[in-house]
Amino acid sequence: MRALIAILTVVLLLLTTSAPADARPPREPIRNPVSASFADTFADPAVIQGKDGWWYAYSTADPLRADDAPGVMHIARTRDWRSWSYLGTVFDGSNRPSWATATSGLWAPDVRYVAGRYVLYFTVTDTTLHPGDDSAIGVATAPTPVGPWTPSDTPVVAPRAASGGGFLWTFDPAAFTDVEGRHYLYYGSYFGGLWVTRLSADGLTPVGAATQVAIDNRYEGSYVVRHDGWYYLMGSAANCCAGPTTGYSVFAGRSRSPLGPFLDADGISLLASAVGGTTVLTQNGNTWVGAGHHAVVTDARGQTFVVYHAIDRNQPWLTEPFGINRRPMLIDRLDWIDGWPRTRAGLGPSDGPQAAPVTGSGLGITAEDPAARGIWGATAGPTDPQSGPTARVRGVATTQRPAPADRVRLRADLRGDRATTVVLGRGDRRLRVTFDPTGQRLTVRAGTGATVRTPVTFSPGWRTLTVTADGPQVTAQVSSSDLADPAAEVTTRVRGFAVSSAPVQVSGSDTLLDNLTIRPLARPHTTAAPVPQVGRLLGGDEFDSPALTGWDVVRPSGDVTVADGALSWRLTSTDLTGGSNNATVLLRQPPAGDWIAETRLRLDLGTDTVRNYQQAGLVAYRSDDDFARLGSVAIWNTRQTEFGRELVATADGGTSYGGAVIGTPAPEVWLRLAHTTDAAGEHLFRAGTSRDGRAWTWGATWTFAPGATPRIGLVAHGGAEPATTATFDYLRLYRLAP
Incomplete structure (x- = not known):
């Protein structure tokens, strides 16, 4: 009998201490666009994981398919990011906001879970409050992510009059909660810039004066996350909707305060005239252009993802x-x-x-119904109107399998007023986290290290607790929406600590538990992808001779001179875009193969004042209607480095122009275009900029159809007033380093 007991004990130990990773087969890959099964267009996406465990996505009001009527903000959901169900629209004729005009667009939703209900913010392009396009931010609430949605009687951010007449663009809301539990709303667009206002505890009313956080004429589509103690403001820049020439991209600045100031990786403010912004997302020459207006989500392993819209450059139009x-x-x-x-x-x-x-839990746990499988000691709780089946913990509940050692992430939705404690590991390698909503404390103790606490202020409803152990680094967060917006956070680093592999304990006197996931923590990708590097010098022009030997001149003019080792070019009121096609262009034949063209440009465009659209820089050129232009440019009060593309977009010769922005300009700037070809024979040009000739920012890529390599050249144009001269110190052509 003792032998049999011993054998059974060994078997039981083997069963309960098997590999902690989920035993299911590897997950099938997905591919973009993830909305293909239910929509051809699903723009300005907002995403939240509902308390029922589903992921819900919301979009702006375009038709889903070419033959469909516009929908008033669409809703779809998934459990695994593969299979989607379309659920209808946020509004219809029965619940459309009363203060929105009948023809107003309802755009750019953002969804959060606040005070026990779902809150949806959205753009209203025209209200009944004033004549004309007086955009505002609306808000609606619902008990579930699907609705029914009840809009407020008035905007949460009212139309804002512009000083010169009309109304500022009050677009693209994004809510956020900081680690003090305070709510914020970010909004705005090109005409007026990005702003943030505090919100009341229910998320429905602005509190105090708004603060501008990004300059006008540069950003829209704001979104904020907290990461490693920083607040990151991300916004989309350039034209969202230029078909195959859309260069929409996402950039970021960060601050220690949700009110800013937000600075990029070079320390340049998003409020500066020569505006800053570190590239988050931009096109790379493959199928997709115009990638932007995004949201950020985190999976069960702690890996962050960016959800966004983009345009297939080969199929750019939903309608004509x-x-x-x-x-x-x-x-x-x-x-x-x-x-x-x-x-x-x-x-x-x-x-x-x-x-x-990665969705769902490891350890054999049914995440959306924790009492069903994988946990001992938890009983079936009530079926919650928001979350569905729940588990009730009275005492101690324990996972039937051990969690991984060293690197592990736990996420759980909790409901109740009494303290809940989660324990990972055992002995000196034990991590203990307690969330006490009544005592308003989040407490962490790792091994024999010190206990760390932070105050917590929370409204009713479900709260999400996440715990990550990454060797000696331990972080606990409590949030409502779980969108990288923790209302409380404790981070501690305990020298020599690493959590051990052991079953996870959840204890409480009366806690409702749902959406419990326990997974190995994702391994971060910490090395940047390679960028183009110059190889040996192939040739070019140092402008040592007044003669433009080796150059072809399109529309010669007397505005270009060469002297003292530089080419000087007086700016005139000419351009290459649309039907103008009256600017001078200097062109050279490029070398064969892969290469980089570089120039150093001196162009003082001043600051803040309007000098539309004075510019100069490099150009890859096939014709006046087929080119890509990289240069410093004055766009209203801003100074930007734009990489624009024009091409013929229709059978009858209609052209499309759009641009991406790259880096930050300065009175002296270095510019590069890196040329490669892809397997289809297309020519790819990726743009890079530098303010010192040493540190380079590489950004968007534009493509040209197969055929002869576009010629490389220089341009300077865009306005004669005030009198301005661009100076090029050289044009150099390098072999692209392998």
Whole structure:
């Protein structure tokens, strides 16, 4: 009998101490666009994981398919980011906001869980409060992510009159909660800039004066997350909707305060005239252009993802050319490189198979019904109207399998007024986290290290507790929406500590538990993707001779002179875009193969004043209607480095122009275009900029159809007043380093 007991004990130990990773087969990859099964366009996506465990996505009011009528903000959901169900619209004729005009657009939703209910913020492009386009931010509430949605009787952010007449663009809301539990709302667009206002505890009323956080004429589509003690403000820049020439991209600044000031990786403010912004997401020459207006989500392993819309450059229109743009929803991994968010470590949008966000729990746990499987000691709780089946913990509940050692992440939705404690590991390698909503404390103790506490202020409803152990680094967060917006956070580093492998304990006197996931913590990608590097010098022009030997001149003029080792070019009121095509262009034949063109440009465009659209820089040129132009440019009060593209977009010769922005300009700036070809024979040009000639920022890529390599050249134009001269010190052509 003793032998049999011993054998059974060994078997039981083997069963309960098996590999902690989920035993299911590897997850099938996904590929963009993830909205393809239910929509051809799903723009301006907002995402939240509901308390029922589903992921819900919301979009702006474009038709889903070309033959559909516009919908008033669409809703879809998924459990695994593969299979989606379309659920209808937020509004219809029965619940449309009374203060929105009948023809007003309802755009750009953002959804949060606040005070025990779902709160949806959205743009109203025209209200009944004033004549004309007086945009505002609306708000609606619902008990579930699907609704029914009840809009407020008035805007949460009312129309804002502009000093010169009209109304500022009050677009693109994004809510946020800081680690003090205070609520904020970010909003704005090009005409007026980005702003933030405090909100009341229920998220429905502004509190105090608003603060501007980004300059006008640069950003829209704001979104804020907290990461490693910083607040990151991300916004989209350039034209969202130029079909195949859309260069929309996402950039970031960070601050220790949700009110800013937000600075980029070079220390440049998002409020500066020569505006800052570190690239988060931009096109790379594959299928997708115009990647932007995003949200950020975190999967069960702690990996962040960026959810956004983009345009297939080969199928850019939902309706006829120059009509509605086809902007489906995409998702890609978001990595943190040297403290900054980068999509796929800087590779940009994916158009091939990729790993899906990890959902559900390991350890044999049924995440959306924890009492059903995988936990001892938890009983079936009530079926909650918001979350569905729940588990009730009275005493101690324990997972039937051990959690991983060293690197582990736990996430759980909790409801109740009494303290809940989670324990990972055992002995000196034990991590103990207690969330006490009544005592208003979040407490962490790791091993024999000191106990760390932070105050917590929380409204009623479900709260999400996340615990991550990454060797000696331990973090606990409590939030309502779980969108990288913790209302309380404790981070501690205990030298020599690492959590051990052991069953996880959850204890409480009366706690409702749901959506419990326990997974090995994702391994971060910390190395940036490679960027173009120069090889040996192939040739070019140092401008040592007054003669422009080796150059072809399109529309010669007397505005270009060469002297003292530099080419000087007086700016005139000419351009290459649209039907103008009256600017001078200097062109050279490029070398064969892969190469980089570089110039040093001196162009003082001043600051703040309007000097539209004085500019100069490099150009890759096939014709006046088929070129890509990189240069410093004055765009209203801002100074930007734009990489623009024009091409013929219709059979009858209609052209489309749009631009991406890259880096920060200065009175002296270095510019590069890196040329490669892809397997289809297309010519790819990626742009880089530098303010010192040593540190380079590489950004968007534009493509040209197969055929002869576009010529490389220089341009300077855009306005004669005030009198301005661009100076080029050289044009150098380098072999692209392998």
